[in-house]
Amino acid sequence: MTIANKKVLVAGMSPLAQELKELISKHGAQVLSLDQLDEHQDSLDYVVEVTNYNLEDKKRIIQQIDQALAARPEVPILTTSLAITATEVASWTTSPQRVCGFGTFVPLAERKLIELAPALQTEESIVKKVEAFVQSLEKETSIVDDEVGLVFPRVLSLIINEAVFALMEGTASKEDIDIAMKKGTNYPYGPLEWADQIGLDEVYAVVRGLYRDLGEERFRPASLLRKMVLAGRVGKRSNQGFYSYNK
Amino acid sequence: MLVSVIGAGTMGSGIALVCARKGHQVKLMDTNQSVLEKAQSFLQKILNRDVEKGRISESEKEKIYQSILPTQSMEQLADCEIVIEAVPERLDLKKKIFQDLSNICSEKALLLSNTSSISITEIAAGCKGEERILGLHFFNPAPVMPLVEVIRGMKSSEENVQKVVQFAKDLGKVPVTCNDSPGFIVNRIARPYYNESLNILGSRIATPKQIDEIMTKAGGFRMGPFALQDLIGIDINFATTESVYTNFFHEGRFKPSRIQQRMVQAGRLGRKTGGGFYDYSK
Numbered sequence: 001m002t003i004a005n006k007k008v009l010v011a012g013m014s015p016l017a018q019e020l021k022e023l024i025s026k027h028g029a030q031v032l033s034l035d036q037l038d039e040h041q042d043s044l045d046y047v048v049e050v051t052n053y054n055l056e057d058k059k060r061i062i063q064q065i066d067q068a069l070a071a072r073p074e075v076p077i078l079t080t081s082l083a084i085t086a087t088e089v090a091s092w093t094t095s096p097q098r099v100c101g102f103g104t105f106v107p108l109a110e111r112k113l114i115e116l117a118p119a120l121q122t123e124e125s126i127v128k129k130v131e132a133f134v135q136s137l138e139k140e141t142s143i144v145d146d147e148v149g150l151v152f153p154r155v156l157s158l159i160i161n162e163a164v165f166a167l168m169e170g171t172a173s174k175e176d177i178d179i180a181m182k183k184g185t186n187y188p189y190g191p192l193e194w195a196d197q198i199g200l201d202e203v204y205a206v207v208r209g210l211y212r213d214l215g216e217e218r219f220r221p222a223s224l225l226r227k228m229v230l231a232g233r234v235g236k237r238s239n240q241g242f243y244s245y246n247k
Numbered sequence: 248m249l250v251s252v253i254g255a256g257t258m259g260s261g262i263a264l265v266c267a268r269k270g271h272q273v274k275l276m277d278t279n280q281s282v283l284e285k286a287q288s289f290l291q292k293i294l295n296r297d298v299e300k301g302r303i304s305e306s307e308k309e310k311i312y313q314s315i316l317p318t319q320s321m322e323q324l325a326d327c328e329i330v331i332e333a334v335p336e337r338l339d340l341k342k343k344i345f346q347d348l349s350n351i352c353s354e355k356a357l358l359l360s361n362t363s364s365i366s367i368t369e370i371a372a373g374c375k376g377e378e379r380i381l382g383l384h385f386f387n388p389a390p391v392m393p394l395v396e397v398i399r400g401m402k403s404s405e406e407n408v409q410k411v412v413q414f415a416k417d418l419g420k421v422p423v424t425c426n427d428s429p430g431f432i433v434n435r436i437a438r439p440y441y442n443e444s445l446n447i448l449g450s451r452i453a454t455p456k457q458i459d460e461i462m463t464k465a466g467g468f469r470m471g472p473f474a475l476q477d478l479i480g481i482d483i484n485f486a487t488t489e490s491v492y493t494n495f496f497h498e499g500r501f502k503p504s505r506i507q508q509r510m511v512q513a514g515r516l517g518r519k520t521g522g523g524f525y526d527y528s529k
Contacts, residue, residue, distance in 0.1 A: 104465060113464035142461050145452040152465040154447065155472070158439035162500065172432050176423035183421045184386050184394035184433040188467040191436060217499025218446075 001132045004028030007043055009036070011061050012050035014080060015199050015237055019108045020048055023137055034061065041068045046133055049079040052205040053229070058084070059092050066093040076126045078102050078133070082153050082202065083209035086119035086146045096121035100130045103150040105198040113140040115150040148209040156194070157206035163191035164222035167242075174242050192242040195225075196235035204229045248414075251276055251327040253344060255286035255317070258361060259333035261389030264290055266331075267314045268390075269418050274327060276318050283317040290315060293390070325351050329414060331383060333361040336490075341370050349374040357407060357414075359383040363434055364490040367400035367427045377402035381411055384431060385420075395420045396431045429494035434487055438501055441484055444472035445504035455524045473524040477517035481510045481524075 003024065010021050011034040025031045032040055047065055051058035062079065069075050073095035079086060079102070086101025093099060101117035114134050118127045127143070134141050144150055149157060163177050172180070178190020188194075195203050204225050211219035228234070228241065235241030248271050252263045255277035263275045263286075277283050294308045303311070321344075324330060330348055334340055341360060348358050358380045360370055371380035382398025395415045399408050408424060415422035425432050444458050453461065459471020476484050485507045492501040510516070510523065517523030 110467055111465050113461060115461060115465065140464060142453070142457055142465075144457065144461075145450070147447075147450060147452050151444075151447055151453050151458055151461045155439060155443045155462065156466060158443045159436060162436045162439055165500075166428075166432065166436060169428065170426060171428045171435075172423060172425040176425065177432055177436065179421060180394055180396065180423045180425075180432040181436060184392065184396070185437050186469045188469075218442075218502060220500070 001136050002028065003046075003133065003136045005030070006045040007032060007040055009034070009040070009044055009047045009065070010050070011037075011047070011065065012052075012080070013054060013057060014050040014052050014082075014202060015106050016050045016080065016104070016108070019106050020050065023108055024048075027137055034064070037065060037068050042072075044069065044072075044075055046130075047075060047077040049077060052080055052083045053201040055084055058089070062089055062092050062099075066095060070094060073098050074125075076100060076129050076133070078130050081117050081146060082149055083205035085148055085213065086117050087121065090119040090121045097123040098126050100126055101146055101150070102130070102134070103153050105153055105156070105202060107197070108139075111139060113142055115152065116141050116143050117146040117150050118143065119146055148213045149206040153202075153206050154210065156191075156198075157203045158210075158219070160191045160195045160203050161207050161222050161225060163195075164225045167192065168222060168224045196241035196243055196245075198235070199237055200225060200234045200241055201229045248272070248329060249327045250274075250329045250331070251324045253277070253321075253324075253330065253332045254334035255279075255282045256333065256335075257289075258385065258387065258389060260286040260289050261387075262331055262333055262361065262385055263315050264293060264311075264390050265385075265418055265420075267311045271314070273315045274318050274324055275315050276321065276324060278319055280319060283319070287315075287317060321347055321351060324348070325353075327352060327356060329357045329359065331359045331361055333385075336362060336364055338365055338369065341365060342372075345370055345374050345380060349376055349380075355379070357381065357411060359411065361385055364430065364487060364494070366429075366494070367398050368402065371400050371402060378404040379407050381407060382427070382431070383411055383415065386433070393419075393421045394433070395422050396433065397422050397424045398427055398431055399424060400427050430487070430491040435491060438488060438491060440468075441472050441476060441507075442488060442501070442504060445506050448473075449504065449506055476507075477523035477525055477527075480517050480519055481507060482516045485511050 006029045008024050008029045009032045021031045077099045079089050081101030082103045090096035090099035100122045104114050174192045178193050181187040181190050207221040233240045239245045250266045250271045251274040252259050253276045263273045266273045297303045298308050367382040371377040381403045384396040386392035397411045412422045455473035459473050462468045462471045488503045521528045
């Protein structure tokens with residue numbers, strides 16, 4: 001399958017949005033933004049929505065799209081289920097069967113595979129469509145059950161959360177924590193430099209979402225992680241995270 | 248330098264080799280003669296392979312091999328400047344060794360424990376010269392893995408921390424320093440890699456094979472969490488988690504997995520038993 005000449009709406013606040021736009025247009029599709037929704041609502045082929053940190057924004061955007069496409073329930077909405085389940089996002093819509101979750105982190109160039117998580121309500125035909133769509137972007141897919149953060153974002157976010165606890169407690173310096181995980185157990189990046197690359201807001205959204213939905217102590221966010229997001233120190237994107245990045 | 252390593256198991260002999268390769272004189276001490284003999288043939292095997300691969304000459308091999316002196320007596324370690332303890336992870340055993348060492352060795356000797364899970368502060372408590380007792384945690388296999396964690400017990404002196412850091416650098420290792428907290432850095436921060444994957448499996452979100460594929464292909468990790476548990480030994484991995492959990496006073500973030508416990512109870516421990524999360528019997 002190819003997405004050449006298809007129309008894909010990419011909406012949402014995550015840093016994933018920009019990278020997805022580039023990746024999708026590289027594969028020949030026409031990328032549209034939210035303010036072009038009304039103009040193209042009769043001809044849109046796919047919707048990708050990627051808000052994670054602010055869930056009120058996510059709800060507003062999803063409902064706006066769902067309403068504009070009310071007459072076309074066959075158009076799939078692929079939404080990030082990083083901070084919230086796809087099932088909950090689908091529950092906000094009038095056509096929940098078209099909503100399917102997915103999740104990953106930037107940079108997309110380093111992801112050979114992207115996870116998909118159908119909501120309880122997702123129709124099988126929609127799952128097939130979004131699977132083919134993601135594969136047309138030259139990414140392998142793996143279908144997992146719908147739970148906050150899927151697999152890779154959930155596991156990595158909790159590793160990062162633990163690294164932040166260790167940092168807060170003064171167990172070791174940020175540099176030593178990163179070196180230790182690369183040289184002692186072969187991680188591709190140290191957890192704190194990795195968080196800076198992904199965006200601390202994205203990581204925090206996953207941990208907070210797990211804590212909110214599952215309620216277990218194991219998902220309690222490190223308070224420093226939350227404070228850094230509130231202070232706008234989200235990583236490379238803002239030139240300041242655990243490390244400083246001067247342009 | 249005159250170095251001694253106590254405990255001639257896999258870790259101890261590996262550490263002895265790392266020291267001997269950098270020109271240190273090493274006394275490798277174990278109370279069990281057959282363990283010492285096994286260690287010597289293990290060292291021979293590794294050094295022979297180094298010669299075959301052209302990494303060292305025959306005479307270099309001999310020199311390294313001869314610089315590791317096996318002994319069964321703790322008294323023999325009296326003149327050592329650095330002692331590295333690498334015996335099984337039992338507090339009573341380690342406490343006894345450090346009590347003896349603090350009496351036998353000179354006051355300036357650095358006494359280091361390769362423990363991965365026991366508090367350095369607790370090992371050192373009551374010993375003569377607690378300021379020179381520190382952790383020096385190597386990773387398995389010690390001759391290959393570059394990292395060492397230098398652990399500051401509550402009474403370790405900063406001067407001695409710096410000495411151990413320098414010693415580790417001279418061994419060609421990459422040292423990091425950390426305070427005496429459960430699991431130190433790596434064994435603590437790596438817990439969610441295994442535990443959360445097990446939790447995801449327990450909730451039937453994905454299969455072990457799927458999770459491994461996702462973590463390697465989406466995450467860029469070299470090995471998936473289940474293949475890695477099979478390699479490490481599920482019993483070893485479970486024991487580490489239990490120890491971190493216990494020492495953090497049952498902090499929920501480290502809660503062990505019942506799936507892993509059942510695997511241990513069933514004796515499905517990974518590659519070494521022919522099966523773990525995957526089957527290796529064919």
